[in-house]
Amino acid sequence: MSIVKATGLVKRYDRTLAVGGLDLDVPEGEIFGLVGPNGAGKTTTLRILSTLLVPDAGDAEIAGASVRRNPNDVRRVLGFMPDSFGVYDDMKVWEYLDFFARCYGIPADRRRRMIGDLLDLVDLGPKRDNYVQGLSRGMQQRLCLAHTLVHDPQVLLLDEPASGLDPRARVELRELLRELRSLGKTILVSSHILPELEELCTSVAIIDRGQVLAQGRVAEIEQRLRVGAVFRARVLGHVDEQEAARAWFAAQPDVVTADLLDDGTIEIGFHGDDEGSARLLAQAVGAGLRITTFSRAASDLEELFLQVTAQDPVPADIAAGPPPAQTGWTIQ
Amino acid sequence: MDDPVTAVTGRPRRLGGLRDVFGGVSAISVKELRGRMRGKRAFVIITIHLLLVAGFAWMVETLMERTLTSGFGGTFSASADIGRALFVAMLILLTLIVLVLAPASTAGAISLEREKQTLDLLTTTPISSLAIVVGKLLSALSWILLLLLASIPVTALVFTFGGVGPDDMIKGYVVLLVTALFYGSVGLFVSALVKRTQAATVINLVVVIALTAGTGFIFIFWSTMTNNGFMPNGGRDTGFIDSLGKRPPEALLWFNPFIAQMDVICGTETGFGGSCAVISAITNNQAALGNGGFDNGFVQPRDSYWPRAAAAMIITSLVLIVISVQLVSPTRRWRIRRRRRAPVDAPAA
Numbered sequence: 141m142s143i144v145k146a147t148g149l150v151k152r153y154d155r156t157l158a159v160g161g162l163d164l165d166v167p168e169g170e171i172f173g174l175v176g177p178n179g180a181g182k183t184t185t186l187r188i189l190s191t192l193l194v195p196d197a198g199d200a201e202i203a204g205a206s207v208r209r210n211p212n213d214v215r216r217v218l219g220f221m222p223d224s225f226g227v228y229d230d231m232k233v234w235e236y237l238d239f240f241a242r243c244y245g246i247p248a249d250r251r252r253r254m255i256g257d258l259l260d261l262v263d264l265g266p267k268r269d270n271y272v273q274g275l276s277r278g279m280q281q282r283l284c285l286a287h288t289l290v291h292d293p294q295v296l297l298l299d300e301p302a303s304g305l306d307p308r309a310r311v312e313l314r315e316l317l318r319e320l321r322s323l324g325k326t327i328l329v330s331s332h333i334l335p336e337l338e339e340l341c342t343s344v345a346i347i348d349r350g351q352v353l354a355q356g357r358v359a360e361i362e363q364r365l366r367v368g369a370v371f372r373a374r375v376l377g378h379v380d381e382q383e384a385a386r387a388w389f390a391a392q393p394d395v396v397t398a399d400l401l402d403d404g405t406i407e408i409g410f411h412g413d414d415e416g417s418a419r420l421l422a423q424a425v426g427a428g429l430r431i432t433t434f435s436r437a438a439s440d441l442e443e444l445f446l447q448v449t450a451q452d453p454v455p456a457d458i459a460a461g462p463p464p465a466q467t468g469w470t471i472q
Numbered sequence: 473m474d475d476p477v478t479a480v481t482g483r484p485r486r487l488g489g490l491r492d493v494f495g496g497v498s499a500i501s502v503k504e505l506r507g508r509m510r511g512k513r514a515f516v517i518i519t520i521h522l523l524l525v526a527g528f529a530w531m532v533e534t535l536m537e538r539t540l541t542s543g544f545g546g547t548f549s550a551s552a553d554i555g556r557a558l559f560v561a562m563l564i565l566l567t568l569i570v571l572v573l574a575p576a577s578t579a580g581a582i583s584l585e586r587e588k589q590t591l592d593l594l595t596t597t598p599i600s601s602l603a604i605v606v607g608k609l610l611s612a613l614s615w616i617l618l619l620l621l622a623s624i625p626v627t628a629l630v631f632t633f634g635g636v637g638p639d640d641m642i643k644g645y646v647v648l649l650v651t652a653l654f655y656g657s658v659g660l661f662v663s664a665l666v667k668r669t670q671a672a673t674v675i676n677l678v679v680v681i682a683l684t685a686g687t688g689f690i691f692i693f694w695s696t697m698t699n700n701g702f703m704p705n706g707g708r709d710t711g712f713i714d715s716l717g718k719r720p721p722e723a724l725l726w727f728n729p730f731i732a733q734m735d736v737i738c739g740t741e742t743g744f745g746g747s748c749a750v751i752s753a754i755t756n757n758q759a760a761l762g763n764g765g766f767d768n769g770f771v772q773p774r775d776s777y778w779p780r781a782a783a784a785m786i787i788t789s790l791v792l793i794v795i796s797v798q799l800v801s802p803t804r805r806w807r808i809r810r811r812r813r814a815p816v817d818a819p820a821a
Contacts, residue, residue, distance in 0.1 A: 190596050191595075191596065191802065192592055192595060192596060192802045193802065194802075212598050215596055215597060215598045216598055218596075220592070220593075220596040222589070222592045222593070224589050225589050225590070225592065225593060226587075226588035226589035226590045227588070227590070228503070228507070228588070228590060229507070229588075230506075230507040230510055231503070231506070231507065235503075235506060239499060239502070239503045240593070240597060242495070242498065242499035242502065242503075243496065243499045243594070243597035243598070243599040244597060244598060245492070245495045245598070284593075287593065
């Protein structure tokens with residue numbers, strides 16, 4: 141069942157079309173990734189869904205409430221964390237959460253317990269009486285995430301939640317989002333750091349130039365598009381041996397390209413599924429190739445993203461022309 | 473682990489209409505006042521304020537005492553004269569303080585939220601734009617009210633000298649509060665309109681100068697030109713230009729709190745009151761002066777001007793608040809056409 145559903149969203153800034161007929165369908169309980177390059181329309185889409193922007197055309201519903209007709213109802217069921225957010229000076233960590241809880245009309249007796257539990261959830265319990273501006277970026281990020289939870293929303297919209305975080309903070313954030321999913325939240329998260337989303341998301345939508353090019357589970361999209369993968373293999377031996385190995389790989393079915401790189405690595409363009417890649421490795425070993433490593437060169441999502449965006453399905457005049465009448469398209 | 477979120481928070485109450493607004497106003501006010509009253513800052517500001525007010529009152533009292541008791545050995549009404557002079561000085565000083573503090577307290581109310589990127593967090597809560605604007609204004613006004621309340625014991629010293637009644641003091645403080653409301657609303661409006669707090673502060677300063685010194689100067693210039701028979705069109709009827717040949721309207725000075733305070737001061741005068749003459753000239757209320765415009769101390773234009781000025785300031789404040797609400801609302805209906813850039817997705821981390 142869809143908990144976030146956008147139909148034909150259009151948003152224009154002067155003559156620039158930021159979102160051009162975008163459709164989105166986010167099932168309940170998913171961690172849904174919005175993938176796209178800078179300027180693809182991710183932030184505009186999230187700002188429309190969070191009622192910060194009114195779409196020029198189209199509508200979106202969150203838990204059945206329309207962002208156009210019932211923005212206040214939408215605000216009660218979602219928590220929004222913008223890509224760049226600030227913190228109030230002269231405010232302690234508990235006061236920050238207390239303030240937002242007051243904004244949602246949560247009674248005083250519940251506020252105190254809720255603040256303690258939320259701080260524990262985001263691992264900021266010991267920082268309760270610290271000033272917000274004194275927290276590290278990662279801690280502020282977690283505090284901002286906690287503020288989205290004060291009213292127990294069904295949906296979380298997180299715009300680039302990991303930007304500016306160090307690797308450790310990213311891992312912690314990822315764990316936190318998984319935990320929130322286990323608590324029944326649907327999380328819509330945007331990012332252009334694809335490996336990060338790949339590890340985290342259960343489904344994705346690939347957005348470019350204001351339209352959804354593909355959406356669904358990564359494996360499903362991959363299957364629909366018959367997208368290939370790039371593998372890298374290292375073979376023991378001299379250059380002749382490596383060249384022979386390259387020639388062997390190039391002769392195999394489903395191998396599109398096989399190149400010997402300067403560092404002795406063989407890069408293999410492979411057009412097959414996981415079964416096929418396992419078979420290829422087994423056959424290579426069986427053929428006597430002394431393989432030391434055999435791995436994917438890039439993440440699935442990265443390949444998928446490159447493949448989908450390379451197809452360039454968006455009309456060339458979309459950035460300058462009038463809003464398109466169609467309601468966007470998805471690869472089904 | 474238990475579900476810490478759902479177990480504790482539960483769904484927020486669905487507040488309706490006015491209750492919703494009150495809840496929002498309370499949330500904003502509490503947050504703002506926490507910030508304003510934290511630490512030593514509030515204590516230091518109130519102390520400096522009181523030292524300034526008390527020191528000024530002492531200097532005025534000493535000055536008047538020396539002036540009135542020198543020469544011919546003073547008059548029988550010297551004490552009342554000192555009381556009135558002290559009252560005038562206090563009203564002018566407090567009006568000045570309010571004129572500086574009220575717009576300064578609200579200049580960053582909205583623009584700082586934009587600069588610090590906290591406005592988005594706020595506007596995605598169910599809190600209404602009205603609650604945000606009113607909450608910000610109320611917290612600024614309550615801070616100014618606190619400073620005014622703290623000054624009451626010093627101002628009340630005038631009662632020990634006489635010449636001023638409690639009703640005069642109440643009227644003076646009402647004008648101060650209305651001035652705080654109006655200039656606070658102006659500051660809030662500018663803050664909602666302009667993106668940068670620095671620009672908002674400068675604009676507020678210009679507005680304060682324009683509405684006080686500026687209107688005063690224009691009024692005097694206009695009056696002088698009219699009294700001297702100066703006609704910019706040489707006597708020909710050319711509509712608007714011709715209207716400049718008439719007296720300047722008193723509405724020109726409605727937003728100048730010093731003039732409103734003059735009317736309050738006029739109420740305390742028994743002799744040849746200079747402030748009464750000024751108010752009479754502004755309101756063109758010669759009949760109220762009696763004796764063909766001569767202020768004889770028996771028939772005075774008391775309380776004829778400041779209620780109108782206060783009403784004008786209150787009504788304009790309400791209009792500014794309504795416009796500010798529209799400017800803050802992310803889904804506002806009235807938009808000033810200006811070029812906007814699309815929000816850009818965050819750069820690579």
